[in-house]
Amino acid sequence: MAELHPEFSKQPDYSGFFRYPEARISALAAELGRLDPSMPLLGAEAPAELERLSRDYSDYSPVLVERLRGCRAQLVASASSLEQVRLVAGACARHGVALTVRGAGTGNYGQCVPLQGGLVLDLCGLDRLRHFDAATGVIEVEAGSLMGGLNQQLEPLGRALRLVPSTARSATIGGFIAGGSGGIGSLRWGFLRDPGNLLGLEVVTVEPEPRLLRLDAAASTPLNHAYGTNGILTALRLPTTELVAWQQLVVGFDSWDRALAAAQALLGTALQLQALTLLEAPIAQQLPWPGGCPAPLAAEQRLLLLAAPDALEVLPAWLAALGGQIHWQAPQGGSRGLPLRELSWNHTTLHWRARNPDWTYLQMLLPQPEAPCLGLLRERWGDDLLWHLEAVRQQGGARLAALPLLRWRGEEALERLMADCRQAGALLFNPHVISVEDGGLGVVDADQVAAKAAHDPAGLLNPGKLGGWLSSPG
Numbered sequence: 001m002a003e004l005h006p007e008f009s010k011q012p013d014y015s016g017f018f019r020y021p022e023a024r025i026s027a028l029a030a031e032l033g034r035l036d037p038s039m040p041l042l043g044a045e046a047p048a049e050l051e052r053l054s055r056d057y058s059d060y061s062p063v064l065v066e067r068l069r070g071c072r073a074q075l076v077a078s079a080s081s082l083e084q085v086r087l088v089a090g091a092c093a094r095h096g097v098a099l100t101v102r103g104a105g106t107g108n109y110g111q112c113v114p115l116q117g118g119l120v121l122d123l124c125g126l127d128r129l130r131h132f133d134a135a136t137g138v139i140e141v142e143a144g145s146l147m148g149g150l151n152q153q154l155e156p157l158g159r160a161l162r163l164v165p166s167t168a169r170s171a172t173i174g175g176f177i178a179g180g181s182g183g184i185g186s187l188r189w190g191f192l193r194d195p196g197n198l199l200g201l202e203v204v205t206v207e208p209e210p211r212l213l214r215l216d217a218a219a220s221t222p223l224n225h226a227y228g229t230n231g232i233l234t235a236l237r238l239p240t241t242e243l244v245a246w247q248q249l250v251v252g253f254d255s256w257d258r259a260l261a262a263a264q265a266l267l268g269t270a271l272q273l274q275a276l277t278l279l280e281a282p283i284a285q286q287l288p289w290p291g292g293c294p295a296p297l298a299a300e301q302r303l304l305l306l307a308a309p310d311a312l313e314v315l316p317a318w319l320a321a322l323g324g325q326i327h328w329q330a331p332q333g334g335s336r337g338l339p340l341r342e343l344s345w346n347h348t349t350l351h352w353r354a355r356n357p358d359w360t361y362l363q364m365l366l367p368q369p370e371a372p373c374l375g376l377l378r379e380r381w382g383d384d385l386l387w388h389l390e391a392v393r394q395q396g397g398a399r400l401a402a403l404p405l406l407r408w409r410g411e412e413a414l415e416r417l418m419a420d421c422r423q424a425g426a427l428l429f430n431p432h433v434i435s436v437e438d439g440g441l442g443v444v445d446a447d448q449v450a451a452k453a454a455h456d457p458a459g460l461l462n463p464g465k466l467g468g469w470l471s472s473p474g
C-alpha cells in the first residue's frame, strides 16, 4: 500500500500535512537529470511554478479550497515522449515517491492536485495524432493533445470528436478521459463512460521497470474516469463522428415554464442537436454574449442550441409556436468573440463566479418530469439557487441535467440542499469531494481497484483519490 500518513483516512483537511523528505526528492531529481538531461524538471527553486502546477479549478468549491490548501508538488517533470514517461514512472517507483499526472489542470474537483506532494508529471508535451483510420474514423492520439487542436486536425478529414468539454480549447484528451464526464455532444453520445466512447488505451505502469500496455475497450473501462489513479494514459483510441457545420442559436423566452417546456419538447423531435443549454433569466443577465448577440431583456430566459443546418428550416417557426424568439444565429467557428459552448456546462459557472465569487454550484440528473423537482427546490431555496440545465443522453434516452448556481452559505446549508435535491428525486454528482467514488454514485468499483493493483502496486499514482484503494485491505 501507499506510504500513507497514519492520520490520512481520518483527516478531512489535506492541507499539506504529508511531504516526502527533501533528500528523497533530491535523489529522485538527480536520477531523472542523469537519465535524461533534456527533460524539464522544476523543484524547490521554483516555488511559484510548483504551486501553479499543483492547482486546478477546484476553487469553484469553497469546501475543496479549504481541504486542498497547501497541497503542493515537490517536483514537476514535463514529458514529451513515451520514453520520458517511462523514465519518470520507473524512478518514482524506485524512490517510493507519489506521482500525479497532469494534463491542462482544468479539472473542478482537485483531480490533479497532489494530496501528498511528490512528483507531478505534466503530459501536455505528449500531443501527436498518431493515426487516423479513414475507413472507420477511429483515431489514436497521444494523451496530452488539446481537444480543440485535435478537432482542427480532424476537420479537413471531415471528422470531429464525438464529445468535448466546454474547455475543449484548453484541456487535454487524456485529462478528459481520466477526469471529465461529458459535455458538448453528450446529447447525442451520452457520457464518456458509456460503452463505445473509448475504444482502447496505451498505458504506462508505475513499477521499478514500467511496462507499456495496450488495452482494448473492455480492459480500458476501469481507467476511464479514474483520475489517473490506476495507470498513466499515454495514448487513446477513440471513435470520431462526421463533421457537421453546427449553427449556434440564442433563443429568448419570457417565462421559465415556457422555456422548460420548449427544451423538453425539443428532446422529442428529430431535429439534430449537438447541445441544448437552458439558463434562468438572472444568469443570462450576467453572461458575456458573443459579438452581435443582443443582451437579454430583464426576465428573459435563454435557450442556447447547437443545431444541424437542416434543422434551421424548421426551428424558427417551431420555436415561435412555443413562445421562443431567435435573437442570434451564427455558424460555430464563424462568429466573433466567445463560441456559444463557452457559455455552457461549467463555463456558465465560470462566468457567473467571475462576478459573484461567493457562489458555487451543484451537478445533478433531474427526475422526469423535471418541473415538480425544480418547483420544490425553488420554493425551499428561493433565489439562493439559480437554474442552469443541460440536455444529455442517458441510457439511451434524452434527459435534462442541471448545474445550478448556489449562493454559498456554508457546508451545513450545502448538505441540507443536497438532501433536498435527493428527496426531490435528483441524482446528485457532488462536486465538493475529492475521491472518484464520492463524485460518482458513492460505490467502490472493484475493477478500478484491481487495475490499480495491476498497474500501480505500490499505490503511488495520485494517492488519496481512489477510495476503494484506501479502504481495501493489505
Ligand code: FAD
Residues within 6 Å of the ligand: 056, 057, 100, 101, 102, 103, 104, 105, 106, 107, 108, 111, 112, 123, 143, 144, 164, 165, 166, 167, 170, 171, 172, 173, 174, 175, 176, 177, 178, 179, 180, 181, 182, 183, 184, 226, 227, 228, 229, 231, 232, 233, 234, 345, 346, 347, 350, 462
Ligand atoms: P487535468 O485537470 O489536468 O486532469 C484531470 C484528471 O485526469 C486528474 O486526475 C489527472 O491526474 C488525470 N490525468 C490527466 N492526464 C492524464 C493521463 N494522461 N493519464 C492519467 N491520468 C491523467 N468537464 C467535463 O467533463 N465537461 C465539461 O463540459 C467541462 N466544462 C468545464 C468548464 C470549465 C470552465 C472548467 C474550469 C472545467 C470544466 N470541466 C468540464 C472540467 C475539465 O475542464 C475537463 O474535464 C477537462 O477535460 C480536463 O482535462 P485537463 O487536461 O485539464 O485534465
